[in-house]
Amino acid sequence: MKLKIRSATPEDYLSVAPLMVQAMNSLACSFANSENMEDAVPLFKHFFQKKQNQYSYENTLVAEISNSIVGSITGYDGALLLKYRKPFLEYISENYGVQNLILEEETVAGEYYIDTLSVAGAFQNRGIGGHLVRHFIEKASNESFEKVGLLVETENIRAEKLYLSLGFQCAGEKRLAGTIYKHLQISF
Template sequence: MIRFAKKEDGAAVAKLILVILKDMELDFLDEFGEEKALEVIAACFEDPTYRFGYARGLVEEIDGEIAGAVFGYPANKEAIIDLPLKKYLQAQGITEDIQMFIDPEAFPNEWYLDSIAVDEKFRGQGIGSKLLTAVDRLATHEGEKVIGLNVDKANPNAKRLYLRDGFQDVGEIMISGHLYDHMQRAVKGFDRS
């Protein structure tokens, strides 16, 4: 069952997000390590304005387990989505300017699909496709008519999933030293023209 994320999903969602962060080879993980990163993500998850905050995501729950999750935000909110992380780190006595993400990712005038992840034991069951279709709820809730995302050029399987769902290439972007295709599609039910 796909549902809006709740605060109590934080620990399970943090594990899914960690998989994505490891694939991106972020410096943040080198500085903090996986265990501390899980703690930080789960704590910040409780802030609805955070990039991975409960109010920005949907989860697929199967038999009481979080099988997958998807998170995103309107492009015009990109400047504030990581402030909860900064506040959390300062509360922990870390005053230096440490960022998880250093590069902008969203294109203007879109709802940006930041992250989609499926727990390894639930892969191959169509959960990623279901979550991808469900993001229209989040985008519509935010008043957006276009959904954008970035897919690593080294991940052709993910790109095929996005193409099947109607996404089209609209540009390229460099994120953390990796080249990504930026793709967009209209929110289902809206015509982009």
């Protein structure tokens, strides 16, 4: 089976939205004002198909095997976080009744930020996540960035191990929606 990494298109929403929700886990539930992760999928389908937001197809690479999407990575220029987040927060307030959600700034200007990385369960442990991250780093470099950053849950040892094996280093901790995450970065 040959792995292909490509830029996402709006038509990829059916495959990518569930992957985004899988990556975010309980945070996606908070956005959908629900305890059921499936309730968050329509929200991410909606935003994935739109431009100029943090979950847009414009900011996403997908991994395909035999023309089926098996993984995705979404990220953007950290300087655009607040601009990209604004329509999302307004939408969840109006359509999901999410009020007073405190979201700290998870990235900074000068950092190309990985917001979500996810591989479908049946395709995990095959190196697909590593391929996606390497392509994302290459994309960041081509866009004249010098570092890529991300947040990883402190108890997600497997994900942290992947990032460290790719050359990321701990740059401290960040709080997001009440949870402490490790802030990892790679410079190139």
